[in-house]
Amino acid sequence: MDLKFKIWRQDGPEAAGRMEDYELTGISPDMSLLETLDVLNEQLIANGETAIAFDHDCREGICGTCGMFIDGRPHGPLTGITTCQLHMRSFEDGATIHVEPWRVDAFPVIRDLVVDRSAFDRVIQAGGFVSVNAGTAPEANSIPVRRADAERAFDAAACIGCGACAAVCKNSSAMLFVAAKVSHLSLLPQGRVEAVERVRGTVAQMDAEGFGGCTNTGACEAECPKHVSMEHIARMNWEFVKATLFSRE
Amino acid sequence: MQSSIAGKLWMAATGLFLCLFLLVHLFGNLQLFLPRPQGQLQFNFYSHLLSSNPLIKIAGLATYAGILGHAVLSLLLTRRNRAARSVPYAYSRPQDASPWYARNMGILGTVLLIFLVIHMKTFWYEYHWGAVGVDSGGHRDLYAVVLAAFDREWYVALYVVAMAAMGYHLLHGVESAFRTFGFQPRRFARLAHRLGVAFAVGVSALFAIIPVYVYLVQRW
Ligand code: HEM
Ligand code: SF4
Ligand code: FES
Numbered sequence: 001m002d003l004k005f006k007i008w009r010q011d012g013p014e015a016a017g018r019m020e021d022y023e024l025t026g027i028s029p030d031m032s033l034l035e036t037l038d039v040l041n042e043q044l045i046a047n048g049e050t051a052i053a054f055d056h057d058c059r060e061g062i063c064g065t066c067g068m069f070i071d072g073r074p075h076g077p078l079t080g081i082t083t084c085q086l087h088m089r090s091f092e093d094g095a096t097i098h099v100e101p102w103r104v105d106a107f108p109v110i111r112d113l114v115v116d117r118s119a120f121d122r123v124i125q126a127g128g129f130v131s132v133n134a135g136t137a138p139e140a141n142s143i144p145v146r147r148a149d150a151e152r153a154f155d156a157a158a159c160i161g162c163g164a165c166a167a168v169c170k171n172s173s174a175m176l177f178v179a180a181k182v183s184h185l186s187l188l189p190q191g192r193v194e195a196v197e198r199v200r201g202t203v204a205q206m207d208a209e210g211f212g213g214c215t216n217t218g219a220c221e222a223e224c225p226k227h228v229s230m231e232h233i234a235r236m237n238w239e240f241v242k243a244t245l246f247s248r249e
Numbered sequence: 250m251q252s253s254i255a256g257k258l259w260m261a262a263t264g265l266f267l268c269l270f271l272l273v274h275l276f277g278n279l280q281l282f283l284p285r286p287q288g289q290l291q292f293n294f295y296s297h298l299l300s301s302n303p304l305i306k307i308a309g310l311a312t313y314a315g316i317l318g319h320a321v322l323s324l325l326l327t328r329r330n331r332a333a334r335s336v337p338y339a340y341s342r343p344q345d346a347s348p349w350y351a352r353n354m355g356i357l358g359t360v361l362l363i364f365l366v367i368h369m370k371t372f373w374y375e376y377h378w379g380a381v382g383v384d385s386g387g388h389r390d391l392y393a394v395v396l397a398a399f400d401r402e403w404y405v406a407l408y409v410v411a412m413a414a415m416g417y418h419l420l421h422g423v424e425s426a427f428r429t430f431g432f433q434p435r436r437f438a439r440l441a442h443r444l445g446v447a448f449a450v451g452v453s454a455l456f457a458i459i460p461v462y463v464y465l466v467q468r469w
Binding site: 006008019069071072073098100103104105106168170171172173203204206207210211212213214215216217218219222223230231233234235236237238239240241244 | 251252253254255256257258326329330331332333334335336337338339340341342343345346347348351352354421424425428429430431432433
């Protein structure tokens with residue numbers, strides 16, 4: 001395949017960035033997009049230019065580090081996959097592919113396509129955990145959980161913290177991520193105990209990081225690589241209402 | 250507004266309150282479908298009943314406050330949300346992920362606000378301060394004001410366009426508001442969705458048909 005790229009280049013957090021044009025020929029449709037960027041970087045290095053910085057780790061859709069905006073959508077034109085699972089066969093031969101970092105002020109660009117997603121870590125530190133050591137997976141019948149709750153908690157637990165939800169949201173809202181954590185833990189007995197502190201803490205931190213507010217457009221759910229459902233946002237709202245109106249101090 | 254969720258809860262509360270107001274208002278307007286002589290008397294009687302009732306006066310004040318609160322809050326929240334992305338995407342395809350009306354609630358709302366100002370001038374202002382006659386039942390003839398207003402094509406068209414905007418505003422708004430309150434219909438998810446759509450489309454369509462009906466039928 002012969003492909004053209006328009007890729008965001010930015011030398012550092014404070015530097016002004018720009019879209020730059022690149023061309024590649026003889027790309028196999030079976031290559032992943034990250035492998036194609038690897039090929040491009042080898043060419044750049046051979047020409048004495050600086051390689052394009054991008055984040056990645058597992059390259060199998062489980063770590064959540066590789067997120068970028070590809071052809072106008074997070075993780076590219078397909079749904080239900082991460083950037084590292086995107087292959088060149090998903091593009092037309094001769095296409096021009098736009099690649100940009102997440103545009104969310106709470107995720108500042110470090111360099112090129114790499115953003116700092118530590119805002120999510122601080123949201124987790126503000127309550128997205130269970131304080132006691134819950135140990136390894138308990139014996140199956142020692143802590144009964146309703147099957148429906150277990151399924152919903154599992155749906156929320158699929159979140160890999162990639163940031164696509166905030167990246168695609170017109171409000172740069174991180175609600176789907178935060179709701180996944182709040183919902184996951186408050187549905188299970190080990191996490192239920194701290195549900196009030198969790199929803200207060202994580203929502204306050206989410207706002208403090210500068211994410212926007214949710215208006216339920218549904219873009220997050222549509223673009224989430226793990227199909228985390230917006231139902232969790234409703235559940236988090238309900239947890240918030242309960243914590244505000246009904247919880248004892 | 251401290252918390253973004255508290256902000257959207259107020260947005261949803263005022264929005265749903267305005268939906269309730271729409272239902273009451275629609276009930277009054279439907280009387281314009283009644284055949285001419287007693288329809289006129291009944292409509293004017295109903296208008297008099299409402300404007301002279303202290304409970305309705307309080308509800309009216311609450312509605313003004315609701316619209317004002319809803320609009321001001323929407324401005325504050327939209328500004329905060331815009332500020333969360335200072336560098337826009339060079340290339341973005343939002344249409345692949347969400348419907349246009351869900352992304353443009355502020356614009357649809359602004360159309361409604363402009364419409365409301367015109368609407369208040371034509372009917373509320375005229376009814377209270379305009380030169381309005383008296384019908385055979387002795388009540389101020391708001392019915393005649395309605396007929397005169399919808400005698401003009403552009404004015405009928407304005408209503409239809411504004412009600413289309415309201416339909417889209419509510420198409421997203423009603424379901425969004427319930428979600429904001431934490432409503433998770435689960436087994437009834439599809440039914441709840443359909444009820445939301447039915448409310449948005451039904452209420453807006455009925456409001457829109459009335460001026461057309463008055464223009465085509467009642468004027469003569
Ligand atoms: C009769 C008039 C109106 C009704 C019945 C109405 C109803 C609603 C409802 C039910 C919502 C959903 C709340 C939520 O998302 O939680 C909403 C949201 C909204 N409304 Fe209205 N509204 C009206 C007028 C207006 C006006 C005049 C404006 C602006 C000047 C406006 C701007 C907005 C905005 C920006 C939102 C937020 C949308 C979002 O969350 O995406 N609305 N409205
Ligand atoms: S909710 Fe989905 S889109 Fe958001 S961070 Fe988690 S996996 Fe990514
Ligand atoms: S590199 Fe781990 S999810 Fe893509």
